[in-house]
Amino acid sequence: MTSPNATVNRKSKLKPWRLGNLVVTALVLCLGPVLMVVGTLQINADDELVRTGKQVPGTITEFHDRSKASDRRMKVEFQTPDGAAQYEWVAVDFEQHPVVGEEVTVAYREADPGQAAVLGFESDGVFFRGVGTVLTCIFGGIGIFLFICYLLGVRKDxxxxxEQQDGGGHRS
Structure with a gap:
């Protein structure tokens, strides 16, 4: 017969549905930081392009003024030295009010004119970094809250x- 205080070595098995929940939770928690990194890399790449790329004049050909910040975009046309027309869609901040036909400066990579940035307008990376920051704060805050609740529950248990062990030892 075994004592009630005897410990039994059992390997805990992680049930498949718990493993799935753990994987989904890890992915959700990593989504925000990943978007922050992607956005920052994109912003840095655009900044490098502005510093080192070939700068040419461009013309605003379309402007979509929407109420959602992520939908405010303009299309800029510019020409490469070989005469080929290139187009670049650029995010527009709420304080900016571009006008169709207005000239802007475009910086592009000579080896790949499809990689371009318009000086004075934000990179698409700003959107991704912003979304990543918000997701990190929301999911990180929820994670911290749940972890604190877990620790309080363990402490209570x-x-x-x-109390049960103390009460059991003092009986006559």
């Missing part, structure tokens, strides 16, 4: 177990 330990206290209850200690």
């Amino acid at each position: 330990r206290k209850k177990l200690a």
Whole structure:
């Protein structure tokens, strides 16, 4: 017969649905930081392009003024030295009010004119970094809250177990 205080070595098996929940939770928690990194890399690439790329004049050919910040975009046309027309869609901040036909400066990579940035307008990376920051704050805050609740529950369970053990030893 075994004592009630005897410990049994059992390997805990992680059930498949718990493993799935763990994977989904890890992915959700990593989504925000990943978007922040992607956005920052994109912003840095655009900044480097503005510093080192070939600068040419461009013309605003379309402007979509929407109420949602992520939908405010303009299309800029510019020409490469070989005469080929190139187009670049650029995010527009709320304080900016571009006009169709207005000239702007475009910086592009000579080896790949499809990589271009318009000086004075934000990179698409700003959107991704912003979304990543918001997601990190929301999911990180929820994660911290749940972790604190878990720790408080463990503490409460330990206290209850200690009270049961103390109460059981003092009986006559």
